[in-house]
Amino acid sequence: MEEKIRNRLNEQIVAEARRRYGITPDNFEELGGFESFIYGYEKDGAPYVLRLGHSLRRSPGLIQGEVDWINHLARGGAGVAKAVNSEAGNLVEQISDGRGEQFLATAFVRAAGGSVWQMGGWTEPFMLEYGRLIGKIHALTKKYQLPNPDWKRPQWDDPIMTDITSALPQLDSGVMKLVDNNLAYLRSLPTPPDAFGLMHQDAHTGNLFVDEAGNITLFDFDDCVYGHFVYDIAMVIFYAITNHPTPEDFCAQLWPLFWQGYCEENQLAPIWLKEIHPFMKLREMDLYGVILRDIPDYSGDNWVGEFMNGRRERILAERPTINFDFTKIGLVHK
Template sequence: MDPQIKLLFLDEHAIEGAARFGVRQEELSFIGGFQNFIYSYTREGCKYILRFTPSTLRTQEGLEAELEWIRYLAENGMSVSEPIPSAQGRDVECVSGKMVDFYATSFRHAPGRKIGYPECLGNPLLYEQCGRMTSHLHKLTKRYEPLARRHSWERNEYLLRARKYIPPEHAPILRALDELKERLASLPITPDNFGLIHGDINVGNFTVDETGEITLFDFDECQYSWYAEDIAIQLYYLLYVFGEDSKSERKVQYEHFIEHFERGYTEDGRRLPEGWKDQLSLFLRLREIIVFVGMYRSWDLRQPDDWTRDFLQDSRMRIINGLSLIDDFQ
């Protein structure tokens, strides 16, 4: 969370936004959030999410496009955390602030449980299910004809604001970002390899029920990009925990994920996006820069712990040298 935005979000905003959805202040439980302010509440035995998005991050039109897509996915058989309209029947309620407005949206709480670390590592059943889920998502988005449209990859907030959050001593990171964006802009775009993607699939953004079914949520980063990016993001968060001194373990994890994810994705005769394996390295590099920017935006890194210090050092080395987490394995 941008510290300046955090200071501008007041209890009165949460109270007013909750009231728009028929929720009392005492029913709210603050969960947290990396870009948004997230609360939970219970109604008639069912759990829901209430999200507040600063107007500096998203437009109302962009949020409406997000919710429109989620509803389309749900109506076509995908397990997602569906949006809930306000008491006035609106998907998005605007709560006015003095300097920044906050958009309130609500969703059904995803059933099941999250699978965190280390359970998500070396987990073939999970990777196959992730492959099935991602394949279903991409199949549906190829048929999707939206009324409202989300932004495309180059308008990603992390990329647009990298210069604001990255300290001057990391100027080589910004140069690497510019070079990578030029490379990505030259990739071919076809209906089979480019479309609306979730943009942040990782173990923190889905739950798994007792049958193994995945429910996907947090579509806040959805954007138009190459489908390979949706795959690379999942891979990144399974590999970044292995430092430069653990490359052998990273290689095993990479091969494990690719084998089982591909099996799940292609299970019903669906084909992976053309050129996806060749593009993985590029999108892993992009995700690494986004994570680097996000850490400097949201964390106090003046005295990092040992793991964070080592990660930032390794990450900076890879970024400025144009390397990805898998370059030694392909």
């Protein structure tokens, strides 16, 4: 989190956010957060999450667009953590930070269950359900109508959503050149309504919970954008296989099941599957740039250290993120 945002938060602002959502202090706990302040609370016996973001990072209109789309998905039956109203009936509450900007408070139903690793791991039923969830979100997106043009979310390549545009030019001009080439290709892709629309953009397993019945609830829609549906799919695969000891073997297990589940909920022309690789490469280079910018010493972080080990050389060699042909879908054996 940017220091200029962190330094503006104080107990008076947190207390005002609690007041606006009718939260008592004894049912309130800090949960952490990376780009926003996240708190857990209970109200009328049900668990919720309160998020405090800031207008320096996202405008009130962008937050309105996020929560309106989330609730459209929830009404359609998708497994998402829906937004709930404040005591005044608002989905977004603006609280002055005393410096001319605002903290933006939003609250959500707290997802049931726990992480995939706590709930049995990457089982075949989970892989199928994961595909169904992403497919259902994309199918519902096609029916979404933006109620207010001021709430429109950014495009996938908007500078405010792409860390590499600010992180890499000074840090690694060689990789940035490849980023520019990749972006130019991806921007040349058509944007038909059956393959392009609002998408989560960060639907990895760190942003979902699984309950005991195997139901998945996706949360953290802060990065949702208008983009190619295959980009959402590429993000799922990227984080599933990154740092896996045998990524190709694992992908061979995951991909047919995930794609089968996806196709049960949404139809995406298979020709788009060849674009998984360039979108995975975009995330690979983006993550590389963010780590260079934000984590100068990652020796104590095993996941980051493993990811960065030889990463620059692989990027400069223009090697695919994984050696796998997604167009050869294969059959799921019962």
